[in-house]
Amino acid sequence: MNELDTLIESARTAFAAAAQPADLENAKAQFLGKAGRVTELMRGMAALPVEEKKSRGAAINLAKQAIETALVERRQALADAELAVQLQAEALDVTLPGRRREPGGLHPVSRTLERIEAIFSSMGFDVADGPEIESDWYSFTSLNNPPNHPARSMQDTFYVDLRGEDGIPYNLRPHTSPMQVRYAHQHIKRHAAAFEAAAADPTGNVKAPEIRVIAPGRTYRVDSDATHSPMFHQCEGLWLGENVSFKDLKVVFTDFCRTFFESDDLVLRFRPSFFPFTEPSAEIDIQFQSGPLAGRWLEVAGSGQVHPNVVRHMGLDPERYIGFAFGMGPDRLTMLRYGVNDLRLFFDGDLRFLSQFQ
Numbered sequence: 142m143n144e145l146d147t148l149i150e151s152a153r154t155a156f157a158a159a160a161q162p163a164d165l166e167n168a169k170a171q172f173l174g175k176a177g178r179v180t181e182l183m184r185g186m187a188a189l190p191v192e193e194k195k196s197r198g199a200a201i202n203l204a205k206q207a208i209e210t211a212l213v214e215r216r217q218a219l220a221d222a223e224l225a226v227q228l229q230a231e232a233l234d235v236t237l238p239g240r241r242r243e244p245g246g247l248h249p250v251s252r253t254l255e256r257i258e259a260i261f262s263s264m265g266f267d268v269a270d271g272p273e274i275e276s277d278w279y280s281f282t283s284l285n286n287p288p289n290h291p292a293r294s295m296q297d298t299f300y301v302d303l304r305g306e307d308g309i310p311y312n313l314r315p316h317t318s319p320m321q322v323r324y325a326h327q328h329i330k331r332h333a334a335a336f337e338a339a340a341a342d343p344t345g346n347v348k349a350p351e352i353r354v355i356a357p358g359r360t361y362r363v364d365s366d367a368t369h370s371p372m373f374h375q376c377e378g379l380w381l382g383e384n385v386s387f388k389d390l391k392v393v394f395t396d397f398c399r400t401f402f403e404s405d406d407l408v409l410r411f412r413p414s415f416f417p418f419t420e421p422s423a424e425i426d427i428q429f430q431s432g433p434l435a436g437r438w439l440e441v442a443g444s445g446q447v448h449p450n451v452v453r454h455m456g457l458d459p460e461r462y463i464g465f466a467f468g469m470g471p472d473r474l475t476m477l478r479y480g481v482n483d484l485r486l487f488f489d490g491d492l493r494f495l496s497q498f499q
């Protein structure tokens with residue numbers, strides 16, 4: 142191996158040993174820099190005779206080119222390696238499953254409430270909303286259930302640490318029935334002129350405006366088992382007018398149940414019962430004629446003709462205003478509609494259960 146080949150070889154070795162770009166530039170200076178070995182060889186030519194200069198110069202130039210090529214290659218190799226390290230560090234694992242955004246949906250009980258509202262709206266009922274923290278007067282007394290009346294023990298109520306003007310604590314409403322009197326008060330205020338005109342007309346020719354409303358919402362009782370939850374839903378209904386009878390209750394509620402369950406041969410039974418705010422009172426049972434529940438009587442609502450004392454508390458004349466009320470359980474309707482046998486499932490918030498209704 143001649144002297145120039147040895148030089149090329151040692152340049153290659155030095156470049157290969159450079160692990161970083163800065164090391165490589167230092168190695169380059171040793172061979173190609175101003176005081177580098179190639180430059181030295183060039184200078185050494187000055188002493189040669191002219192005829193040798195030519196061939197020696199060409200040979201040195203070839204060696205220089207070979208060294209430059211080795212340098213460029215090593216630079217590229219270092220840059221490639223650096224890029225590879227960077228890519229490795231920033232690598233995305235595209236084989237991971239993506240995070241999908243699942244479509245949301247309504248809770249099954251919300252679906253029932255929407256259904257109830259749609260059906261009663263189509264029958265001309267207003268839909269009203271009211272407070273869940275209620276005064277003793279609205280929850281009980283206005284509904285003909287005064288303090289110390291034994292009928293109060295029908296409901297095991299939650300009380301809150303706040304007393305009303307009567308000194309009695311507010312309660313978490315145990316039913317939606319207070320909405321009967323609340324809504325009547327609001328409605329009479331809103332249509333004051335019409336109610337006053339009817340009240341002031343001794344002939345009875347000026348018709349009394351009707352009150353026709355449902356009030357769905359949350360209710361609370363100290364109660365918890367497979368069919369009772371401390372928080373549950375009710376939907377109150379009220380229709381008062383000059384001529385609204387128990388027969389209308391039967392028609393309206395039968396219509397509602399058949400529409401709700403999409404079953405024309407559904408049979409209803411009105412079973413005598415007691416509620417302080419109605420007289421007479423009835424529990425409403427339904428019976429499916431087909432399907433898994435066929436033949437069984439299932440209780441779905443309490444109902445009755447609104448008690449005169451309740452009409453009085455609304456600020457209306459019970460001689461003129463007559464009608465019916467009912468209170469039903471949307472949770473129970475949901476259980477019946479979907480064949481669910483444990484009410485608590487609805488309120489556990491387990492998506493494996495809830496997503497089945499979408």
Ligand code: DAH
Pocket residue numbers: 315316317318377378416418419442443444445446465466467468469
């Ligand atoms: N409030 C009653 C309850 O929670 C249900 C009820 C019965 C409501 C008869 C009514 C009614 O409006 O007329 O048990």
